[in-house]
Amino acid sequence: xxxxxxxxxxxxxxxxxxxxxxxxxxxxxxxxxxxxxxxxxxxxxxxxxxxxxxxxxxxxxxxxxxxxxxxxxxxxxxxxxxxxxxxxxxxxxxxxxxxxxxxxxxxxxxxxxxxxxxxxxxxxxxxxxxxxxxxxxxxxxxxxxxxxxxxxxxxxxxxxxxxxxxxxxxxxxxxxxxxxxxxxxxxxxxxxxxxxxxxxxxxxxxxxxxxxxxxxxxxxxxxxxxxxxxxxxxxxxxxxxxxxxxxxxxxxxxxxxxxxxxxxxxxxxxxxxxxxxxxxxxxxxxxxxxxxxxxxxxxxxxxx
Amino acid sequence: xxxxxxxxxxxxxxxxxxxxxxxxxxxxxxxxxxxxxxxxxxxxxxxxxxxxxxxxxxxxxxxxxxxxxxxxxxxxxxxxxxxxxxxxxxxxxxxxxxxxxxxxxxxxxxxxxxxxxxxxxxxxxxxxxxxxxxxxxxxxxxxxxxxxxxxxxxxxxxxxxxxxxxxxxxxxxxxxxxxxxxxxxxxxxxxxxxxxxxxxxxxxxxxxxxxxxxxxxxxxxxxxxxxxxxxxxxxxxxxxxxxxxxxxxxxxxxxxxxxxxxxxxxxxxxxxxxxxxxxxxxxxxxxxxxxxxxxxxxxxxxxxxxxxxxxxxxxxxxxxxxxxxxxxxxxxxxxxxxxxxxxxxxxxxxxxxxxxxxxxxxxxxxxxxxxxxxxxxxxxxxxxxxxxxxxxxxxxxxxxxxxxxxxxxxxxxxxxxxxxxxxxxxxxxxxxxxxxxxxxxxxxxxxxxxxxxxxxxxxxxxxxxxxxxxxxxxxxxxxxxxxxxxxxxxxxxxxxxxxxxxxxxxxxxxxxxxxxxxxxxxxxxxxxxxxxxxxxxxxxxxxxxxxxxxxxxxxxxxxxxx
Numbered sequence: 001x002x003x004x005x006x007x008x009x010x011x012x013x014x015x016x017x018x019x020x021x022x023x024x025x026x027x028x029x030x031x032x033x034x035x036x037x038x039x040x041x042x043x044x045x046x047x048x049x050x051x052x053x054x055x056x057x058x059x060x061x062x063x064x065x066x067x068x069x070x071x072x073x074x075x076x077x078x079x080x081x082x083x084x085x086x087x088x089x090x091x092x093x094x095x096x097x098x099x100x101x102x103x104x105x106x107x108x109x110x111x112x113x114x115x116x117x118x119x120x121x122x123x124x125x126x127x128x129x130x131x132x133x134x135x136x137x138x139x140x141x142x143x144x145x146x147x148x149x150x151x152x153x154x155x156x157x158x159x160x161x162x163x164x165x166x167x168x169x170x171x172x173x174x175x176x177x178x179x180x181x182x183x184x185x186x187x188x189x190x191x192x193x194x195x196x197x198x199x200x201x202x203x204x205x206x207x208x209x210x211x212x213x214x215x216x217x218x219x220x221x222x223x224x225x226x227x228x229x230x231x232x233x234x235x236x237x238x239x240x241x242x243x244x245x246x247x248x249x250x251x252x253x254x255x256x257x258x259x260x261x262x263x264x265x266x267x268x269x270x271x272x273x274x275x276x277x278x279x280x281x282x283x284x285x286x287x288x289x290x291x292x293x294x295x296x297x298x299x300x301x302x303x304x
Numbered sequence: 305x306x307x308x309x310x311x312x313x314x315x316x317x318x319x320x321x322x323x324x325x326x327x328x329x330x331x332x333x334x335x336x337x338x339x340x341x342x343x344x345x346x347x348x349x350x351x352x353x354x355x356x357x358x359x360x361x362x363x364x365x366x367x368x369x370x371x372x373x374x375x376x377x378x379x380x381x382x383x384x385x386x387x388x389x390x391x392x393x394x395x396x397x398x399x400x401x402x403x404x405x406x407x408x409x410x411x412x413x414x415x416x417x418x419x420x421x422x423x424x425x426x427x428x429x430x431x432x433x434x435x436x437x438x439x440x441x442x443x444x445x446x447x448x449x450x451x452x453x454x455x456x457x458x459x460x461x462x463x464x465x466x467x468x469x470x471x472x473x474x475x476x477x478x479x480x481x482x483x484x485x486x487x488x489x490x491x492x493x494x495x496x497x498x499x500x501x502x503x504x505x506x507x508x509x510x511x512x513x514x515x516x517x518x519x520x521x522x523x524x525x526x527x528x529x530x531x532x533x534x535x536x537x538x539x540x541x542x543x544x545x546x547x548x549x550x551x552x553x554x555x556x557x558x559x560x561x562x563x564x565x566x567x568x569x570x571x572x573x574x575x576x577x578x579x580x581x582x583x584x585x586x587x588x589x590x591x592x593x594x595x596x597x598x599x600x601x602x603x604x605x606x607x608x609x610x611x612x613x614x615x616x617x618x619x620x621x622x623x624x625x626x627x628x629x630x631x632x633x634x635x636x637x638x639x640x641x642x643x644x645x646x647x648x649x650x651x652x653x654x655x656x657x658x659x660x661x662x663x664x665x666x667x668x669x670x671x672x673x674x675x676x677x678x679x680x681x682x683x684x685x686x687x688x689x690x691x692x693x694x695x696x697x698x699x700x701x702x703x704x705x706x707x708x709x710x711x712x713x714x715x716x717x718x719x720x721x722x723x724x725x726x727x728x729x730x731x732x733x734x735x736x737x738x739x740x741x742x743x744x745x746x747x748x749x750x751x752x753x754x755x756x757x758x759x760x761x762x763x764x765x766x767x768x769x770x771x772x773x774x775x776x777x778x779x780x781x782x783x784x785x786x787x788x789x790x791x792x793x794x795x796x797x798x799x800x801x802x803x804x805x806x807x808x809x810x811x812x813x814x815x816x817x818x819x820x821x822x823x824x825x826x827x828x829x830x831x832x833x834x835x836x837x838x839x840x841x842x843x844x845x846x847x848x849x850x851x852x853x854x855x856x857x858x859x860x861x862x863x864x865x866x
Contacts, residue, residue, distance in 0.1 A: 045346045046321025046339050046364075071321070071339075071346030091553045091639070116692030119344045125687065132344040171319060171341055174682050231322050233364040 003205040004198055007035040012042065012066045012077065013223045017216035018209060019085050019143070020069055026139045028092045032201045033085040033143075034194055037077040039151075040064040041158050044072045044132065046171045048232040054160050063158055067228055070143060072119070072132035073173030076158050080150035080180070082193045085143035093140040095133070102129070102144075105200040109188055111181060119144075126179035148190045149182040171233075229286075230257030241292060245272075248295060254286045264295065272302065305353055307337060307375040309368050310556065317367045317677065318342040325375070329357045337375055340368065355379040367678070370556075401531035404510075406432040408735060409524060409536035411516045411679070414441020416712030416724030417542035418500055424732045425507035432534060433509050434516040434526050436678070439500045441544050442713075443721040444493060446564045451587055453489035454567070455752045458594035462754065465596075469791060480595045482572040489567070518684040521705050538707045538735045541686075541695060542724065543679060545672040545713035552579075552668075554640030559648050560666045563588070573597055573664035577650050579637050581608040583751050585669035586620065590754045593629050600630040600661050602637055602652050609751065613763045613798070616814050620753055623794055627754075632659075640666055674714045684708060689716060699741040701731035709735070723747055745809075746830040750819045755795050758822035761810035761829045764800050773803040777835075777858030779851050781815040783865045786846040792816040797851045799825075799835075801859055806834040808856075817848040824852055835859040 005022060007015050015035045022033055040063055041053045049055070049065060052074040058065060077083070086098045099115050106113050106121070113129075114122045121129035121144075131144035159173070181188045198206070221227055232254070239250045246267045253261040262281050264274035277298050281291060309318060321339035325331060331351045338349045359376035362368055408424050410417045413435035421433045438445045457480075464478050504511050514528020524539065526532040547562050554560070561569060563584050576592055578585045581603030593599045601608070601624070607617040608624075608631065624631055638651040638658065650661040674694040681688075681695070686703045689696040694716025701709045709731040712724030726742070733740040751757040767774045781787040781795045795815025802809045811825035828838060838856035843849050854863040 044341075044344075046319070046341055069346065070344070071341035072344035093551070095551065114690065114692060116688065120692075122692070132346070134346050136348050171321060174680075176682070233322050 001205060002029040002201075002203050003031050003207055004201060004203050005031060005033045005207045005209055006194075007033070008208055008210040010036055010038045010079065011211075012037040012040040012064050013219050014211055014216055015083075016042070016066055016068055017219035017222055018214055019087075019141070020218050021214075021216045022085070022087050023069075023134070023136075023139050023141045026087050026089055026141070028089050030086055030088045030092065032197070032203070033087060034197060035083045035085070036079055036081060036190065037083065038064070039076075039078040039154065039158075040066055041074055041076055042066050042068050043074040044171050044173075045069055045134070045231075046071065046233055047074060047173070048235050049229055050232065050237065051161050051235065052173055053158055057157050057160075061154070061158075063154070064223075065228060066222060067231060068132075069136075070132035070134035070141070071171065072130070073171065074159055075130055075145055076150065076155035077145060078151055078154065080148050080182075080190065082146045082148055082190050082197070083143065084146070084197060085141050087139075087141045090135050090138050090140040093133075093135075093142065095142060098142050099131075101200055105193075105196045108196050108200060109181070109192065110185060111188075120176065123179055123181075123184055125177070127176040128179050128181055128184075130176070146193055147178055147180045148188060148193050149180050150178075152178065152180070225285075226257070232257065239288060239291065243299070245299070250291060250295075252286065252291070257285055259284050259286050272299070274298070305355060305377040305379055306373050307349060307351060307377060309340060309362075309370055309372045309374055310347065310349065317369055318347075320362050320364055320366050320368050320374075321346065323360065323362070323364050325357045325360070327357050327360060331355060331357060331377070338362070349374060351375075351377065353377070353379060401525065401533045403533045403535070404432065406430050406510065406534060406536045408432070408538045408540065408732075409434065409516075409534050410540045410542060411524070412441060412542035412544055412712070412714075413439045413500070413511070414542060414544045414712060414724065415443045415721040416544070416728045417441065417540065418504070419725040420540050420542065420711065420728035420732050421509045422503055422507050423729055424735070425509050427732065427736055429732075429735070431507075431509045432512060432536065433504065434512045434514060434524075434534075436513070436515045436528075438497055439504070439511070440493075440497045442672075444496050444500070446567055448721050449496060450489045450493055450567045451563075451584075451591070452752060453492045454485065454591050455587065457485045457488065458591040459754070461596070462594040465594075466791070480572055482595075483570045486568060486570050515678045517678055517680040518682075519680075521684045521686075521708065539709065540701075540728070540731050540735075541679070541681075541703075541708065541710040541714055542712045542728070543675050543677075543714045544724075545719060546675040546677065548671045548673045550579075550668065550670050552637050552640060554642075555668065557640055557642055557648070557666075559642070559646070559664065560640060560668060562668050566667050569665075575663040576600070576665045576667055577602065577648065577661050577663040578667045578669055579650075580669040580671065581605075581631070581633065582669065582671060583609065583611070584671070585667070586624075586751065586753050588667055588669060589624065589629055590627075590752075593624075593627055594754065598628075598630070598663070600650075600663060601632065602635050602650070602661075603631070603633045604636055606634045608633065609757070611749065612751070612757060612759050613765045613812055615764075615798070616757055616759070616812055619795060619814050620757060623755070635659075672713065672719060674716045676714065686710070700734045700739070701727050701742060702734060718744065718747060720747065720749060746826050748822045748826045750822060752819065755792060755815050756818035757812075757814045758818040759810070759812040760822055760826045761808075762800060763810055763812060764798065767800055767810065774809070775801045775803055775859060777801070777855045779855040779858060779863050779866065781848070781851060783854070783863075784848055784851050786848050786850070787816045789846070790816050797821070797855045799852075799855045799859070801835060807832050808835065808838070813851075815848070815851070821849055821852065824849060 043052050119131040120127045128147045133142045234255045236253045248266045251263045262278045318340040323338045325337045332354045335351045336348045355377040358378040362374045407429040408431050410433045421431050425431045514526040516526045524534045575598035577600040581601045589599050635652045635654040641649045648666045687696045695710035697710050711727035713719045730740045730742045748760040778798045782793040797813045800810035835856040843853040857863050
């Protein structure tokens, strides 16, 4: 029997792990999962975490990063978002119907919207909802987020990558012009959006889940270094820093989160041979701070 | 063992995401070896049996086609070939792109793009043309031309089979050598493609092979064997269309073809089910029928060929039924399954409930949609049309960005090669500041069924829907001498006249030579002729063109031979 599952947690790791558990337990009915996250950046399965967000800013502002299972680009979540997931089997999946349900819910709120070729819902060419899907075996899920009154200032800062000189394989995000539903009609709130989803899905069978009553085994894995960083596709990065003795530029190629190749150059007149640094760093976990620390220690030792 | 990319409907390209294994890794059956994204969907690629990864044949971030080989798995002896980290020098080499300047950059070398290139070059512009696949685009490689080559082979098969009716005896059974049919088609295609190549060289057009994508509204990056950064004065996007996707369970089964794969399929099935009774579906239906294949057509709408008037639809449906083509309209395909002996079992639904059809192969022909793949159009600021399908243009073929134009199927206005070519001329004229506007009031459209169907201008159904004050005149091919000598008495011509202006505004033909006759009607409509200009013209006897004369007379004193 179809049901609506609502998460009472705002922890993105729990919510995405719970979504995955519901997905693994899918059957031929269509179930709707509704959830909201604390401030977080949710990147696509095949994205490069370094290329998608400003990790330093996220750390400073306690914004979590989560790699989800579906494809597509990075999005910013906070409590001004409502997230929905349709869960079923691949053979019973009907993307057009899911979109119809969402559109019908929007119509009830007085929002007349268009579905774009990029799997987005647009209001007057501005995106307020982005969607993606995931299949594994015969399980299927179609999910997305609705912008109700999200903090766009945080979104902008969180999703501006700090490492600009980076060439990554994998999937790159596409910037869109976004709009909050509440700015179209100030009477629309997240509570109203959730209520409208419940009414439109037309299902009395509602189940609330929380960490206390629902086991989501992948929660740990989702916040692990390996999943977040090492699952980034291969990428090449160029780092640069100015020291008193000159500029140091480093080319690094990273695969599975590990430094696979590294070349350190300097325009300094002192003839530093960075070969020992390179040898030391190769095969290590990639982290910008570690790289600079290694170089600084080497310089200090030489000069000292 | 080879692990292949799972088939994606419509041969849409996927992008390789994370690769989870290295050469030398031991894997078990069911292990996830890589992720692949199509659209915004993500799928896991799994190993079908245990072994050691001996070769990785794909790359993270690379585009990948259905069934492309991704991994080689050695099921017995492990190899010790180490995985090679990317060499730093290679990384740097990848970053260099040649910068070129040009007056006009055209993306896509189909009948829109290559015509724009020639016309612009002849008008003195310095032209760069980027194509990621073959010159000639869909039309020449997997569309108009190859299907017409098959239509000709199938006509000959039909003629040979009916030779006895004309008094010619053939000895023994005839057979279709499908490999030879496909080879001949390829020769025709190759000759035309090399012809375009010649025209490009002759007109001094710089042709670059690679994928073009917008960096910003004024910059295009091309990635191919060599990488380029191009900053042109003007840009024409002519990237065409791709086969539409449809989510029918079983669409990825091996016996399911699409129009592209059908064009290179060298084994002729005994029976085929065609999903979609539009132009592509019906052309293939008659091709296969004439080759002696049992054909079933399943159409979702209540009639075939919804782009033509309903009386034409009815006529072709009747002819199809007489030819033993099995037609199911108002029917929805629910799923496709394989039987134990490898046949396709198609479940479809109509008002009476669910039915099963069994055939050797299935051809999905549900249409085409604008192709924006890899173009990063969002970086250009160009707006898409209302439904997010296709690039929005005005009547001068210009997008919302002043120096960017779009023509052909990617605009989703009319999916016809000759419209793309005409739009190309209009776009280039506007680039040359000649201020031209496109006029779609007399666009001919030809469908190569047997008999052929052709139409131009406003149809009778459309005119009535709009509440226009019109008169209609019809004349049957059965009353035309030449058609009878050809043994093709089926069909009719229909002219639509505006009672307000007296002008002929539309025409449809189903019958012998329709594809040639439509040009005469197009000329008449494009030049605002009334029936008088037609009736005072002498038409040669005995030809099928006399039906035009007779139909024009029908508006006045009536046809002479009816």
